[in-house]
Amino acid sequence: MLTLHHLEYSQSFRILWLLEALGADYALKSYDRNADDNLAPDEYKALSPLGTAPVVTDGDLVLCESNAIIDYILDSYPDSALRPAAGHKDRARHLFWFHASPGSLMSLQGIAMVLGLLEMRSPWPISSLLKAVFGQVRTIFLNPRSSALIDLMEKDLGKQPFFGGDNLTAADITLVYPMYAALDKGQFEGRTNILAWFARIEALDSFKSARAKDDRERIIFKF
Template sequence: MLTVHHLNNSRSQRVLWLLEELEVPYEIVHHQRDAATMLAPPELRAVHPLGKSPVIVDGDVVLPETGAIVDWIVERYGNGRLAPPIGSAERSRWTYWLHYAEGSAMPPLLMKLVFSALPGRSPLLLRGLIGAVMGKAQAGFVDPQLKAHFDYWEAELSRSEWFAGDAFSAADVMMSFPVEAGASRGGAADGRPHVKAFLEKIHARPAYRRALERGGPYAYA
């Protein structure tokens, strides 16, 4: 049976959701972040050398990286579901969003998280200076980048009901985490009705709710 190494409040929630959508049997090994550092626990390195989540174990295959995992699950268990036909225009759009989610959307969101947290983790005497520098970097670079991405999501979701077209697909599962994180950290849904509607629709899906029940508390829902 497929096993998901699941970290709380992480990208691995998408993997549970995808498996629930496809009704694939799976087991979960739960891992908890360090309360002080928010990093994954060291025992994950016994599963994969980088010690990151998600990681799935499917027979002899040990596979990290959410996009690669989503691709594997859809190909192995999807039976044509949650992906447009190979060779179609919709498939190229689907593939794009699968890669865009981590390759383009997440880096500025991660920078926002790091820049916001860094002053509070700095020595007390330097906290004010580091806070000023981080604040300037956010205002001058990170926040404009995020706005560009958020506006892009709104425009794309105004073209079709879902990211890859008019049918819900695994591309929407992949995009759920950056959109949820963007709404939580940067106000992505504020004044963007299509982004807000996307979040409402995914959160209402029965498979999404089942994944939350199995995965445990998830801050972005």
């Protein structure tokens, strides 16, 4: 049986939601982060090939990386609407947003996080110089790219209710982690179509059941 090794406040919520949306038969093993450093416990890091969340086991198989896990699981559900088939009218849209999650949105968030950490932890006067350099990086690269991506999200969600098209797909599921991270930082203020998407997914029975099994007070994720 497939087992999801679920780390609290992490990307593994996406796999939990996927499994609930599929009505899959699976085992769930939850792990708490270390209280002192907020990292995954040693037991979890020893299990995962990269020491990161999410990770699933299926017999002798140990698999990490969210989108790889999503594709692996969906291979057992070839008729699922969560992955529109070739020729489906929403296939291209689904594929774009499915890959935009790690390829664009999370990459931009990761760069912003690293810049912020370097600014905070670098000693003066290096920190002063870094702030000036990183300010230019944000102005020239990060901010325009992020704004363009959010503009496209708002536009697409004005045409169809989900990132994957007319119905929920794995594109919405893989985006849930970076989308809530961006929401928590106030990046979607005034974006009515995007905010409506959050309300829409939170109303889904599969999302509610995943949240109940996640058993956390807030929908917030940590890098």
